[in-house]
Amino acid sequence: MTEPLLSIRDLAVAFRHGGGQETLAVDRVSFDIGTGETVGLVGESGSGKSVTALSILKLLPYPTARHPSGSVVFKGRDLLRLSERDMRRVRGDDITIVFQEPMTSLNPLHTIEKQIGEILLLHRGLTGEPARRRTVEVLAQVGIPDPQSRLGSYPHQLSGGQRQRVMIAMALANEPDLLIADEPTTALDVTVQAQIIELLRDIKKRLGMSLLFITHDLGIVRKIADRVCVMKEGRIVEQGAVERIFAAPEHPYTRALLVAEPKPDPAPPQPDAPMVLETTDLKVWFPIKRGVLRRVVGHIKAVDGVSIALRKGETLGVVGESGSGKTSLGLAILRLISSDGPIVFMGNKLQGLRFREMRPFRRDMQIVFQDPYGSLSPRLSVAEIIKEGLKVHHPRMAERERDERVIRALADVGLDPATRFRFPHEFSGGQRQRIAVARAVVLEPSFVVLDEPTSALDMLIQSQMVDLLRDLQKRRNLTYLFISHDLRVVAALASRLVVMQQGKVVEAGEAAELFRHPKSDYTRALFAAAFNLETAPAGVVAQ
Amino acid sequence: MEARLGAQTPDTTAVGPLGLAVLPAARRVALSPLAMRRWQNFKTNRRGYWSFWIFIVLFVISLGAEFIANDKPLYVRYDGKSYFPVFFTYPETAFGGDFETAADYRDPYVQKLIADKGGSMIWPPIRYSYDTHNLDLPTPAPSPPTWLLSEAQCKPVVERKHLHGCRDLEYNWLGTDDQGRDVLARLIYGFRISVLFGLVLTVVSSIIGVAAGAVQGYFGGWTDLLFQRFIEIWTSVPELYLLLIISSVLVPGFFVLLGILLLFSWVRLVGLVRAEFLRGRNFEYIMAARALGVSNAVIMFRHLLPNAMVATMTFVPFIMSSSVMTLTALDFLGFGLPPGSPSLGELLSQGKANVQAPWLGLTGFFSLALMLSLLIFVGEAVRDAFDPRKTYA
Numbered sequence: 001m002t003e004p005l006l007s008i009r010d011l012a013v014a015f016r017h018g019g020g021q022e023t024l025a026v027d028r029v030s031f032d033i034g035t036g037e038t039v040g041l042v043g044e045s046g047s048g049k050s051v052t053a054l055s056i057l058k059l060l061p062y063p064t065a066r067h068p069s070g071s072v073v074f075k076g077r078d079l080l081r082l083s084e085r086d087m088r089r090v091r092g093d094d095i096t097i098v099f100q101e102p103m104t105s106l107n108p109l110h111t112i113e114k115q116i117g118e119i120l121l122l123h124r125g126l127t128g129e130p131a132r133r134r135t136v137e138v139l140a141q142v143g144i145p146d147p148q149s150r151l152g153s154y155p156h157q158l159s160g161g162q163r164q165r166v167m168i169a170m171a172l173a174n175e176p177d178l179l180i181a182d183e184p185t186t187a188l189d190v191t192v193q194a195q196i197i198e199l200l201r202d203i204k205k206r207l208g209m210s211l212l213f214i215t216h217d218l219g220i221v222r223k224i225a226d227r228v229c230v231m232k233e234g235r236i237v238e239q240g241a242v243e244r245i246f247a248a249p250e251h252p253y254t255r256a257l258l259v260a261e262p263k264p265d266p267a268p269p270q271p272d273a274p275m276v277l278e279t280t281d282l283k284v285w286f287p288i289k290r291g292v293l294r295r296v297v298g299h300i301k302a303v304d305g306v307s308i309a310l311r312k313g314e315t316l317g318v319v320g321e322s323g324s325g326k327t328s329l330g331l332a333i334l335r336l337i338s339s340d341g342p343i344v345f346m347g348n349k350l351q352g353l354r355f356r357e358m359r360p361f362r363r364d365m366q367i368v369f370q371d372p373y374g375s376l377s378p379r380l381s382v383a384e385i386i387k388e389g390l391k392v393h394h395p396r397m398a399e400r401e402r403d404e405r406v407i408r409a410l411a412d413v414g415l416d417p418a419t420r421f422r423f424p425h426e427f428s429g430g431q432r433q434r435i436a437v438a439r440a441v442v443l444e445p446s447f448v449v450l451d452e453p454t455s456a457l458d459m460l461i462q463s464q465m466v467d468l469l470r471d472l473q474k475r476r477n478l479t480y481l482f483i484s485h486d487l488r489v490v491a492a493l494a495s496r497l498v499v500m501q502q503g504k505v506v507e508a509g510e511a512a513e514l515f516r517h518p519k520s521d522y523t524r525a526l527f528a529a530a531f532n533l534e535t536a537p538a539g540v541v542a543q
Numbered sequence: 544m545e546a547r548l549g550a551q552t553p554d555t556t557a558v559g560p561l562g563l564a565v566l567p568a569a570r571r572v573a574l575s576p577l578a579m580r581r582w583q584n585f586k587t588n589r590r591g592y593w594s595f596w597i598f599i600v601l602f603v604i605s606l607g608a609e610f611i612a613n614d615k616p617l618y619v620r621y622d623g624k625s626y627f628p629v630f631f632t633y634p635e636t637a638f639g640g641d642f643e644t645a646a647d648y649r650d651p652y653v654q655k656l657i658a659d660k661g662g663s664m665i666w667p668p669i670r671y672s673y674d675t676h677n678l679d680l681p682t683p684a685p686s687p688p689t690w691l692l693s694e695a696q697c698k699p700v701v702e703r704k705h706l707h708g709c710r711d712l713e714y715n716w717l718g719t720d721d722q723g724r725d726v727l728a729r730l731i732y733g734f735r736i737s738v739l740f741g742l743v744l745t746v747v748s749s750i751i752g753v754a755a756g757a758v759q760g761y762f763g764g765w766t767d768l769l770f771q772r773f774i775e776i777w778t779s780v781p782e783l784y785l786l787l788i789i790s791s792v793l794v795p796g797f798f799v800l801l802g803i804l805l806l807f808s809w810v811r812l813v814g815l816v817r818a819e820f821l822r823g824r825n826f827e828y829i830m831a832a833r834a835l836g837v838s839n840a841v842i843m844f845r846h847l848l849p850n851a852m853v854a855t856m857t858f859v860p861f862i863m864s865s866s867v868m869t870l871t872a873l874d875f876l877g878f879g880l881p882p883g884s885p886s887l888g889e890l891l892s893q894g895k896a897n898v899q900a901p902w903l904g905l906t907g908f909f910s911l912a913l914m915l916s917l918l919i920f921v922g923e924a925v926r927d928a929f930d931p932r933k934t935y936a
Contacts, residue, residue: 336830336834355839358836359836362836369827369830370827371827374827375827376831380845388835389836389837392841439831
């Protein structure tokens with residue numbers, strides 16, 4: 001490595017907002033990317049890593065954003081001083097970017113061919129047959145099977161992983177010198193994530209380009225990067241070769257990140273404890289209707305004959321890829337979507353009860369959802385949100401007592417009760433998830449469904465969340481149904497495990513035993529992807 | 544992350560457009576930052592902001608129409624006693640007259656009776672009500688504004704009343720209509736009735752429309768399907784003709800008209816609110832509320848309605864201006880408020896019938912134009928205020 005390809009010096013980004021104040025999102029950041037090198041940019045959300053990446057391409061909302069200082073020298077030119085016209089020539093040609101969300105990064109109204117063709121036309125003037133040939137070529141490069149027939153597909157006809165591959169194909173179409181990948185795998189399943197990372201590594205090696213990889217997941221960085229920059233609150237607190245950072249971290253924050261992995265300490269299975277929940281052959285089938293008369297021609301079998309049993313104080317982990325029916329199972333058990341087959345909750349048959357008849361049971365069975373931004377009503381204060389269940393189930397409770405229960409619940413989840421008059425948007429993702437947990441536990445339930453409660457959170461926050469859930473379980477003797485695709489978190493909590501694929505249970509048993517000796521190929525593939533970021537042979541998991 | 548960068552908002556006290564939704568609750572210390580941001584956006588639209596205040600001032604003034612234009616004095620001092628004719632009706636005998644009928648304070652005889660006992664009267668600035676006929680018109684009705692009259696035209700009245708000239712006559716600032724009633728007085732009362740009618744119609748039809756849209760969107764399925772088809776048929780009924788037919792059968796009055804117009808105006812918000820509810824019912828916090836066992840009605844009211852209110856609020860000023868227009872149109876055609884009521888539509892139709900008296904048509908035109916423009920400008924500002932791109936930018 002002689003001359004770096006991209007050299008960032010003292011880059012700062014400030015955002016202006018109403019009233020003339022400014023926030024410094026990135027504070028004098030400097031790092032280099034050499035030719036053929038992969039640099040990992042790590043940090044929690046809000047640390048400024050995405051803003052740094054976007055300012056390389058000058059994609060920030062100017063003039064709201066501005067650069068008080070710094071230079072971004074790419075091949076001897078300072079990108080920050082380039083005109084918008086020259087900048088357009090750099091974007092999509094020399095430097096390209098892949099975003100986090102494959103669902104919204106592609107235009108739903110255009111075919112794959114048209115979207116990749118547009119880039120070829122813009123920067124290389126390719127049209128017609130040559131453009132088509134190149135498109136097929138890059139699609140093959142990113143591992144889209146039978147690319148010729150995929151040209152006319154629309155984004156909605158592709159799976160999440162395939163869409164991300166198409167995004168990468170678009171980024172590769174003009175053979176860029178630098179590819180910026182902004183959390184390209186965060187929205188994907190573990191198995192697909194492993195595939196995409198494998199792909200990026202492979203392509204980088206073959207094309208000899210440089211890669212700037214942004215993520216909050218240190219495991220990925222270790223797998224893919226040559227050098228790592230750790231960001232915190234807009235600054236790079238530590239950078240160095242990946243082996244050095246992992247072997248001998250210097251900054252306390254890096255050390256905290258490294259030990260952030262949730263510690264496995266699941267509640268032991270309770271073979272003699274009373275049965276809390278039992279389902280037999282539970283089915284959630286969504287009818288497919290066709291034709292003028294809307295005749296039912298078939299079913300999408302989201303949950304197809306699942307029998308589970310949960311005893312008091314246990315945690316049952318439900319794992320599987322997305323679309324395997326995990327969430328449908330959780331919602332069906334709480335009778336939030338309709339289902340078939342008996343559900344017995346603490347000796348009561350729930351199946352067939354009407355909404356009103358279900359109400360008394362709801363106090364004992366609660367749920368925490370995945371998305372802490374979507375699951376709290378933005379227009380109610382935290383106290384009102386937590387109080388809502390109390391109002392339904394204890395209509396006669398005095399207002400003061402309700403307030404006391406809210407305060408206790410907030411203290412239980414580690415939040416300052418004085419903040420209860422604030423609104424959800426004033427809290428971070430992790431704090432919001434704690435509020436959602438407080439809403440569930442304030443009713444003192446015996447059974448809680450946790451629907452991917454940690455997936456939307458940063459690493460550090462994830463392990464805090466796991467500690468909190470474990471602590472609550474011990475103190476209140478709670479029973480959890482823990483749904484997740486993140487096996488590291490499941491391993492930390494679950495006493496028993498159910499592995500689901502396409503609505504069916506593939507494998508079930510005690511967690512410790514299952515982790516040691518997975519029987520089916522599918523389970524093995526899931527474990528390999530989650531713990532080692534390794535891909536499975538074709539056909540075992542979804543692409 | 545980007546969303547959180549702009550979270551701070553300047554600290555100001557706020558009153559909302561139309562006073563809705565932003566009145567701080569008693570115990571809440573500060574207004575929600577969102578409402579404050581909206582109020583700031585509303586103020587940024589200078590034209591709408593000023594229109595809002597001008598409209599409020601005009602409306603408040605017209606609410607006190609009885610104290611501004613009335614044929615009764617505000618206060619009478621007679622024989623050591625106080626009388627308030629605006630609030631109470633006194634017989635003529637109370638002032639030493641002959642009849643048991645209500646006193647006509649414009650009558651020179653009554654005025655003389657009061658003056659003779661050393662009494663005094665305090666009059667409102669305009670001494671006509673909307674239905675007062677000016678009996679001393681210098682020209683045949685419709686009579687032009689007094690300041691446009693020549694001395695020759697005034698002469699007969701001036702001589703009969705022993706005055707010096709036109710200047711001493713009781714002024715009709717905007718002239719009179721074809722029955723000798725003061726146009727300015729009728730304008731003030733007419734403005735009030737138009738705005739009140741528009742407000743009531745808007746509020747009632749919004750409530751019905753929001754409720755209907757909410758039920759359709761929240762429950763979906765067959766409820767939604769049937770309701771939607773019904774609305775499609777309902778809206779394809781030719782509205783104005785039906786209104787004409789109904790109002791020729793029923794005796795039109797304020798509330799009858801309100802009911803008739805309501806038949807059709809409630810539909811307008813339904814689609815909007817329905818769409819908001821359809822979108823909103825899949826939010827995770829709605830699912831969370833259902834998991835808590837919260838009832839449908841509470842979910843709709845507490846969790847979903849606030850979302851739909853943004854779209855609704857944006858539409859309200861425009862619904863209001865169109866309500867005012869519909870009433871005016873019916874009045875213009877003669878199917879509106881009962882004869883004799885002050886109404887802008889009737890003023891316009893008089894202007895059409897009396898082309899030689901341009902003050903009628905011009906007054907009607909300019910006052911309607913002003914009122915509707917103000918409402919549209921306010922509507923634009925409200926739309927800006929609730930614009931999510933501006934609110935969350």
